[in-house]
Amino acid sequence: MYMLVNCSNCGTALQLPPGASSIRCAICQAITPIHVAEPRHMAPPPGPINPPSPYSQTQHHGLFAPPSPYSHAPPGPPPNPHGRKKAVIIGISYKFSRHELKGCINDAKCMKYLLTNRFHFPESSIVMLTEEETDPYRIPTLYNIRMAMHWLVQGCQPGDSLVFHYSGHGSQQRDYHGEEVDGHNETLCPVDFETQGMIVDDEINATIVRPIPPGVKLHAIIDACHSGTALDLPFLCRMNRSGQYVWEDHRPQSGNWKGASGGEVISFSGCDDNQTSADTSALSKITSTGAMTFCFIQAIDQGQGTTYGSILNSMRNTIRSVGSSGPNFGGGMPAVATSLMNMLITGGNGGGRLTQEPQLTACETFDVYAKPFFL
Numbered sequence: 001m002y003m004l005v006n007c008s009n010c011g012t013a014l015q016l017p018p019g020a021s022s023i024r025c026a027i028c029q030a031i032t033p034i035h036v037a038e039p040r041h042m043a044p045p046p047g048p049i050n051p052p053s054p055y056s057q058t059q060h061h062g063l064f065a066p067p068s069p070y071s072h073a074p075p076g077p078p079p080n081p082h083g084r085k086k087a088v089i090i091g092i093s094y095k096f097s098r099h100e101l102k103g104c105i106n107d108a109k110c111m112k113y114l115l116t117n118r119f120h121f122p123e124s125s126i127v128m129l130t131e132e133e134t135d136p137y138r139i140p141t142l143y144n145i146r147m148a149m150h151w152l153v154q155g156c157q158p159g160d161s162l163v164f165h166y167s168g169h170g171s172q173q174r175d176y177h178g179e180e181v182d183g184h185n186e187t188l189c190p191v192d193f194e195t196q197g198m199i200v201d202d203e204i205n206a207t208i209v210r211p212i213p214p215g216v217k218l219h220a221i222i223d224a225c226h227s228g229t230a231l232d233l234p235f236l237c238r239m240n241r242s243g244q245y246v247w248e249d250h251r252p253q254s255g256n257w258k259g260a261s262g263g264e265v266i267s268f269s270g271c272d273d274n275q276t277s278a279d280t281s282a283l284s285k286i287t288s289t290g291a292m293t294f295c296f297i298q299a300i301d302q303g304q305g306t307t308y309g310s311i312l313n314s315m316r317n318t319i320r321s322v323g324s325s326g327p328n329f330g331g332g333m334p335a336v337a338t339s340l341m342n343m344l345i346t347g348g349n350g351g352g353r354l355t356q357e358p359q360l361t362a363c364e365t366f367d368v369y370a371k372p373f374f375l
Helices: 104-117 142-153 201-209 291-301 308-323
Strands: 002-006 013-016 022-025 031-033 040-042 085-091 126-130 161-167 170-174 184-188 217-223 235-239 245-249 264-269 359-362
Touching: 085 104, 085 142, 104 126, 104 161, 104 217, 104 291, 126 142, 142 161, 142 201, 184 201, 201 217, 217 291, 235 308, 264 291, 264 308, 291 308, 308 359
Parallel strands: 022 245, 085 126, 085 161, 161 217, 217 264
Antiparallel strands: 002 013, 002 040, 022 031, 170 184, 235 245, 235 359, 264 359
């Protein structure tokens, strides 16, 4: 059963994770202790929800006819659609454009290294989308990213572990449907976003979140600006600098269901919706990487990845230690590269002050903060 409580300040109905002692309202920011709330119950949605077409609200130069998501997967030896571990890894450099980033393809390579060597994902079950790929269907265009997202969740069965990693530009668009607290949808920017458009969080949620059935787990790692709620998941873990946290209810007031169809979806993102994520060499001391991807991998590599909360704390502490030391990083991170980062051999772009705050969101109705982490 899903428990609803009314915000003690504005009266908004908030969905409460069982066992939580309080919840913050994303609208007025008031914290409602459980003992002053008047709980009421709402039954979970009856079975899987069939969302409207994720493309129905996104226009690309007047064209509304997307490719069939199941007519083909990225070519080459396709991963077993019923495999236990599948991943889509996207790194976009926007090379030769005014939007160029230095570290995103490095992020993609490091994430693949992590998944194959630490978590034993078969290489044949990982779809890599970067501009370095020679296969035209592996270039991170809007079309190919959409196909990869559909492929990731297609045929998933209980026991499967899915990973979606994105490193590239993120942005925001005006929300005209009244579903976002801040009035903006979060977006991911394919390599051809200037001509084909962006991928909106509503579409991401409809494609890789809502179809997840019972027994299947999806982890998303989104290293992009404005990425806090990039998957539109119902709960956001709002943490202060002391490590104290409270779960915010981010369900849209329209009542539309943004969770999975019984499965488990958890997302780490590089920053809050109103923040930007850094592309920097200040962390690895070797080359440019996304600050969030580096900190995520480092937390696991250094034994701090036991729970979702320990990963989030480690990521934030690493970024805060660099950000507080200023441009020269004199008192920040030690010049150390983890074993996973030693694989990087290309040059970097210098450092800068880091102010981003990695975020944790989830679709489950229980507190995942203390839950053991595994892929």
